[in-house]
Amino acid sequence: MADPRFFTNVGPFRLDRLAEIAEADLGGTADPARLLQDVAPLDTAQADDLSFLDNRRYIKAFTGSRAGACVVHPDFAERAPEGMALLVTPEPYKAYARIASAFYPPPKRDGGIHPTALVDDSATLGEGVWIGPYAIVGPNAEIAAGVRLHAHVVVDAGVRIGERTEVMQGATLSHCLIGRGCLIHAGARIGNRGFGFALDPGGYVDVPQLGRVVVGDAVEIGANATIDRGAGPDTVIGDGCKIDNLVQLGHNVRLGRGCVLVAQSGVAGSSKLDDFVMIAAQGGVGGHLTLHAKAQLAAKSGLMHDIPPGETFGGLPAMPLKDYFRLVTLWKRQLKTMEKKKDG
Amino acid sequence: MADPRFFTNVGPFRLDRLAEIAEADLGGTADPARLLQDVAPLDTAQADDLSFLDNRRYIKAFTGSRAGACVVHPDFAERAPEGMALLVTPEPYKAYARIASAFYPPPKRDGGIHPTALVDDSATLGEGVWIGPYAIVGPNAEIAAGVRLHAHVVVDAGVRIGERTEVMQGATLSHCLIGRGCLIHAGARIGNRGFGFALDPGGYVDVPQLGRVVVGDAVEIGANATIDRGAGPDTVIGDGCKIDNLVQLGHNVRLGRGCVLVAQSGVAGSSKLDDFVMIAAQGGVGGHLTLHAKAQLAAKSGLMHDIPPGETFGGLPAMPLKDYFRLVTLWKRQLKTMEKKKDG
Amino acid sequence: MADPRFFTNVGPFRLDRLAEIAEADLGGTADPARLLQDVAPLDTAQADDLSFLDNRRYIKAFTGSRAGACVVHPDFAERAPEGMALLVTPEPYKAYARIASAFYPPPKRDGGIHPTALVDDSATLGEGVWIGPYAIVGPNAEIAAGVRLHAHVVVDAGVRIGERTEVMQGATLSHCLIGRGCLIHAGARIGNRGFGFALDPGGYVDVPQLGRVVVGDAVEIGANATIDRGAGPDTVIGDGCKIDNLVQLGHNVRLGRGCVLVAQSGVAGSSKLDDFVMIAAQGGVGGHLTLHAKAQLAAKSGLMHDIPPGETFGGLPAMPLKDYFRLVTLWKRQLKTMEKKKDG
Structure with missing residues (x-):
């Protein structure tokens, strides 16, 4: 549970109310009147807590979780542990955001x-x-x-x-x-x-x-x-x-x-990023460039050229990401060849 | 025009006075007594504004600009639109800096x-x-x-x-x-x-x-x-x-x-950069190195060795920039070869 | 000597007292009662100063130093200039830290x-x-x-x-x-x-x-x-x-x-670094990764995978450091081959 020194929980909420807040479907066997006290991560959640699964990486934590309820994508709903109530939605992270905001609304603050x-x-x-x-x-x-x-x-x-x-x-x-x-x-x-x-x-x-x-x-x-x-x-x-x-x-x-x-x-200076462009961590964009709408630059990459709409660039210097991945594959192959020569 | 909430314009100035400030030559047909009200970028400048062209990248903006006057390098003077007064100088950016400082001097401030x-x-x-x-x-x-x-x-x-x-x-x-x-x-x-x-x-x-x-x-x-x-x-x-x-x-x-x-x-720690060394954005210099006078390190490069005087290094790890560019060319060629093999 | 505007020297100390503080051995001919007034870098230290040699890179400065005393690793003790008193220890940097802290203790400060x-x-x-x-x-x-x-x-x-x-x-x-x-x-x-x-x-x-x-x-x-x-x-x-x-x-x-x-x-976000992991300057670790105990990431490297215990990764993308070094060697060889082709 969130540290009460820093956060104020205004729960509990009924499960059906949370489904409404999250715009999610209540999983078949769940009791709509069940009360949830809090949100919590999958690995620490208890029977009164609601958790969420958004990243495939955490499926193990999901299948072993003791959370009373969980927001989950339909693809993973079947793998829920027995007794866990499900809020099923194609956008579990957004749904969780709404529920967490319901439990922990921004404090009313006076001027x-x-x-x-x-x-x-x-x-x-x-x-x-x-x-x-x-x-x-x-x-x-x-x-x-x-x-x-x-x-x-x-x-x-x-x-x-x-x-x-x-x-x-x-x-x-x-x-x-x-x-x-x-x-x-x-x-x-x-x-x-x-x-x-x-x-x-x-x-x-x-x-x-x-x-x-x-x-x-x-x-x-x-x-x-x-x-x-x-x-x-x-x-x-x-x-x-x-x-x-x-x-x-x-x-x-x-x-x-x-x-x-x-x-x-x-x-x-003077570079232009159109709508919904994304630059990952430690990425660098040179001056006077244009990154067209929805272009992406991978982490740590250094961009010297424009990126066409919707494309992802990566590497140093940045190139179309699939080219960069092929280059990395080539490097690995070359390393293996060197290894063999040394052994042979 | 610069937002008067933040900047105070002390113009107008006569064209000949601006030429003097900029240490530039007044283009042939310009009227020395013409009054300029402000400085502005090429694409938004109007008949009363002075602009500048410093980067070849912006020649189109220059030839299409409505600026009343422009600071420009002799090489580009001929491409000026009709009616634009020119202040011609081999150092247009510096000349513009002086003119902009004349229009917007630092405010007098009391102790x-x-x-x-x-x-x-x-x-x-x-x-x-x-x-x-x-x-x-x-x-x-x-x-x-x-x-x-x-x-x-x-x-x-x-x-x-x-x-x-x-x-x-x-x-x-x-x-x-x-x-x-x-x-x-x-x-x-x-x-x-x-x-x-x-x-x-x-x-x-x-x-x-x-x-x-x-x-x-x-x-x-x-x-x-x-x-x-x-x-x-x-x-x-x-x-x-x-x-x-x-x-x-x-x-x-x-x-x-x-x-x-x-x-x-x-x-x-403990690295030494001699006079006029330049490190571009996100560049990193290891410890205990010497970058000799006028050495340069390209953006995002990671330096593990000294740089001799006047040389430019780049890449990860940083090497002489021309080597790095040749390496990048080689990578592109290798990618093309892989592409062909896949197709062939 | 440290600028007295910023630092307060509580010396002098006898050489034998400094050896005690540093847990170092006093070199053969040194006079235990000799008074040292201050610590100083090898190249500026004088007869009353104590210095230290920790980095092989500075051996020249050591052999030419006028320091009255020096903290040094046994491997380098023989190369000391004549007349320099030695405090010999396998950990000269730590020993120096203790001595410098004795000369310049943190000031007593009231609440x-x-x-x-x-x-x-x-x-x-x-x-x-x-x-x-x-x-x-x-x-x-x-x-x-x-x-x-x-x-x-x-x-x-x-x-x-x-x-x-x-x-x-x-x-x-x-x-x-x-x-x-x-x-x-x-x-x-x-x-x-x-x-x-x-x-x-x-x-x-x-x-x-x-x-x-x-x-x-x-x-x-x-x-x-x-x-x-x-x-x-x-x-x-x-x-x-x-x-x-x-x-x-x-x-x-x-x-x-x-x-x-x-x-x-x-x-x-959500990455885990076990005990004694080291990330060098400008290194970047992606999300949801584990760097096991004593793993290291080289400067400017970009990590996309876990690092096993005690291993060092480097490069972009980061790989085992020895692979990265072999790759860099390969690149250099390829550059040389291109050079020859051009010449031939």
Whole structure:
């Protein structure tokens, strides 16, 4: 069970209510009135807990689980241990997300401005805004209703933040417009001057960075991520993008809707990611490239060329993933040949 | 036009004045008295705007641009659209930098110490120093004239900061001496104890890290970058170095003048980069290596050996870049051969 | 000598006392009563200084050093310059660590709560706790004896921190239990909600992250590192782990005892590192993998499979290191063949 120091469980729920929440079908023999107290991982769940199976890798944990109920894909339903109630759905992870959110809803939190917060008189604050201790809001900033700025957050002059966006501890925002319902994690740095300078025998000459960072709605930006403002055009992050910890976006980068950038990946200046592009962990995208819609880059890969729509690239340098896998197969064969020669 | 919430335009300027600022030649038919209101990217610039062409990749945007004036290399001047005034120079990016800085000069800012800043009585402050809210300056710190310490900056005991250096929000400095005219971005961590420990059956034994970080003049250090202090010798960063976001420098690393380390790159302990070395994004340099003057390491490459002066290495493991490119060509050929075999 | 602005030398020490501290043997001709004033690197040490030789790479510096005394492995003792006193030990780095700690012991520091620190009334504080300026301790947090929380640290509700742990400037802790004697560097982010969401045509559906981060004793966590809390299970870091700057640990990652993760490395969700696993700089470990005890991953490598106990993997994708080295040798041979063909 989730540690009550950190999470508040509002259960129990009846099984039929959970099926409704999850938009899942209740498995044949299950008692709709059965009460579930909590959610839990397959290996630690007990008779009062609901768990889920989403990854084929964990089937053993599923077949041996003592969970009272489990959200599961129809393909695996037959392998459930006896007595386990099933919520059957083609999308078990999403269904679990909804159920877990029912047991552990975000706490109701009041607005208010901590007495140590420094809010410039010219800033505008919507209804129910909460501003934590030692946070700072600069001149002419516009903070919409329901925004939450945690301790030590700095919102610089002129920044606009949309409704219900939450900014975690110590994040700093400048030269940016942020949409609604975003979550910006601790220590994220948004709107820094980009890495723009011209060569000169007397030293590098800084190029003024005159663009902004424009962030859509429902965007998540990870802890200690860094997003530079544009050099002239803006740096743009489309609605629903998920940006993980320690990700770097250079100036003028444009992300479409729903892009996913996993931890420690980076995109160099002026590259463009169309809708639903995915960059896996530690991936790197060179400058001035286009990744077309639904393109994917595998983990640790280094991209020097555009990716056509829907294709997955991987490797260093990145190539179509199937080519990369064939290359790796070739390497393995070559290693085996070397081995034989040595033995022979 | 740059968002007036964030940037203040002090234009207009006459074309001949801009040519003077840029040290560029005014193209033949242009009217020297023509007034330009702003700078703008090629694709959005209008008749009152000045733009620039620096990258061959954007020639189409140039030939189709409506910009009233453009800074351009002599090689491309002929391809300008009709009616566009030209400022011709072999260094268009630098020329643009100067013009943009004329339109958008850094704001004049007064000194002063915010009432919430905590400055130790034993610290010394030069003339015109500005210290922002909730910033902290420790005992015996020396803050020279014109330094700006933004909100939540922490300057630990004994740290020295040279004239006109600016430290952005939430950066923390300890065990370091910083030069003049530097820019240290938000969340940078300078002077942490390095990763030094000895093995022992009872657990690792920490080795005291007794060096400093010594930073020259006009150095830029990116957001959330981490620079450990020396273990005994110092960690040294030469004048004019440009260090991007999320870069890591281990203890005892020594950078010469004008080195450029692009985002998410890292240099392991005790390596030495001579003057004007460049590490591209996500590059990694092993420990105890020397990169001689003007050496370059390509993006995402992993270096295990020294690089001779002026050479460029790339790949994993890094080798002379032309070898790496030949290797990649070989791989492509091998893939094609495999393809044929499969088909044949 | 270490800069007295930052470090306090409590020497001198007699040579025989240093031998005792280091558990080393005093070389034949050395005068046990000789006084040493300081520690210093081989190349700058003078007659009053003690230095050390740990890395074969620095033998030249050793044979040419003016250090009055040196900690050295028996294998190299014979090559010492005349007149240098020797402390001979099979573990010179550890011996040096102890001597350097004798010269520069951690300063005695009193407890106390800075008047600007905000400590919730329901938090419990042990004896001798020190809480710096603008630090924040939330409701029901438990801060054990001797803990030091530096400026701007945020300890969220319910967090527990064990005895003598030190948290550097601006680090933020939530949803976590931290052991004794840990060192958490500036800007580290512990306990963020992990990167967990389910796909949905209407946008990603966030999965509640109901686990914690559980950190053992004597753990070091680097500057600006990010450690996400578990999704249901906990993220776990065993006793004595050393985690460097800018490292990323995803949700549910479990580290055994004494693991070492060098700068900018990352471990994806739900992977398990058994005791004494080592990940070199910029290494990446995929999700749901197991690295068995004493496994190692070379720098910049990308791991897609488990590593058996005690083995070292490297390359992209990572394979047994000796295979990777053979592959690199093959590539070099192929390059040479291409060269010959071109010439022939």
